[in-house]
Amino acid sequence: MRRCNRAGGTGIAAMLLVTALLSGCAGRPADTIDLAALDTGDYGVEPLEVPDSGDLRRGRILESVRMTEALIDPVEVDPVLRSSADAVGLLPLPTPAKVASIVLAEQVGDVLERHGMLAGAAVTGADIEPGTDRPAVGTARVLLVLVLRFPDTAAAQRAAREIDAADAAMNRDNVPIAIPDHPAAHGHWRPGVPTLAASIAHESYVVNVLAGDTAPDSAVLGDLVARAMDTQIRRLREFVPTPPDRIADLPLDPDGLVRRMIPQAPRRWEYPAVTAMSSQRTAGWEATAQVSGVSFGPRATYLRGNRKQPLIAEASAVSGFNQLRRYADPAAARTAFDGQVRFNLDGGLLPVEGPVGVPDVRCLENPDLDLLSLTRFVCHVHYGRDLVTLFAREVGSARQRAAAQYGLLVNGG
Template structure:
């Protein structure tokens, strides 16, 4: 199966599931290599850590807010949960946010965000398109957390008002199924924004139809039907999440079931859009470029935990499921060729991108240990080899 590779920009987003980062090959060979003992002392791990961390509780208020957003992510439906057509994710948009610009700046006027939502705690954004490269319709749901229901309700009205006032062509509209929603569109464009308060949350739904806009066609019924369909899934789902009281945010644990403890720490020189985080198997679907295929793989492997830091790490049902997941998450196609395995770690596999894109991450390595499947990437083969070797040692030492 051909998988997309990381662009240089995608390397910034180390929180993205490493689509294409899995290595491939003959599974029988992998079984033979797995039987060979690995001497950790012989691995070339460079300067990377090989001992698990004990991260403990959050260290500052900003980190606490981001961890709260990561917890929320596990309850936000993926766009493909709302409509199976929405599977093409845009990896350049921040998902975890405590400042709105990186996540919402291109789809909402955020110049007066602090004024409109002064008590905003944290947010999580879920987005995907019905076709790649802006050739279809984008569906975005951003869920914003507030200290209480009253502040969420006030923020929903204020955020819509600020965005409405930013463009004189905006026209307010009513959503028949959600009359309490604050929404507007531009009658000349097939796009809509909706702000709906539910409990301590504001759900901002944004839809943009590139095709109809190009063809200069509009269909409001189609837009409000999709907004309502989206809210039908999002509202009950996030209703199962219990936000942390604001005065207790500093008690939140950074990790979930030791996943980040086991994941390779991200080097300081790595840039990123989203912070390191630990999620459920469902949460992992938000960090992918093809949620339909990734859902199949994740559910087939029984993945219940996912962490992203210096590598992407999955916890599968058992060792066999982890091995299958590692096989499924990559493959030697015409865009990839095999690369040398790391020194002393033949069970790990590496590959090199040889496609026609010029600004991409070139090397990918992967490995499994017990229930865990790990994926690493780098512009340099040696660095990718060192990352996956250190990740393997981490998994062994954490066992």
């Protein structure tokens, strides 16, 4: 079965938790600022032109991002599952290799490749707050729901059966188990271990569920899996997938948010990417990934953030570790900005001087991080409805990036 590992919270995962909370601010009118006079280093203040699409690899990432809007909120299955199981509780998973290296067992990757997986996405829920340690097996109620898309129903049915078989073969103590009210599901568990995994095909999709609890009760686990399958299948009926021959043509920046963010490399478009941030080779909810160069809709934005916050952004985008959040109005963004800065200060971050001549920017330093850490310095930049949290290794770079980011928000329309 699957397992969870321990991970420290003073590095990237902890900072991702910080950006998942809130931020905003309003200051002098933008027309009183000479953007050309700002020290932005090699970064520009004019949004880049969005490149043409036509790349299947990137298109699969974009389709997987579209699928995140079709994922359930785990509280729909069980009201106690109000937190994510990790710093980032939702992920697009565009290829068999990403699924195998981030969520499922390594051996499952061959199954997904063989049956032509097109795109995928996963969401997690837990009844404890994510923190310095991810939920270990037996310490919490945890749910992971993974949705994978295949070319047709027949491929999905074969994949569902073989995914379960490959996962079960990871441990000789695993035994088959039926899922209540789902005779077509394929499931297994290890008696005495409080986890259960199962897969079921629905049209051209496979819904894979991993449930964990504090006691090895197969009836309780089976009921949790069954409810998750019911809920996810109902939501999938509302999703309109992109035809396979149109996936390569999906627009790179459909909401115009990526172009409003500084790219990782100055003046170069931030193309869609999903990068594993764990070396785990056993299926489970302990792995995570860095997503970059994409924007998320309201549901995915909520599921990726702090799900208990009353002030939720309407959309979001990511570029490297940097994150943009768009709120309903400037007042909401200001409230979010103030809350984010206050949260950072309460958490022990130290204020540092921001870029000269730029309003609505607050920069801070995390003294607990190594001097070479890419996230040692954090700046929050607010303009209008948008709030950007960005990171840097050095304070000078942080100031330049923050100044450039403010210019991009002003010029981005």
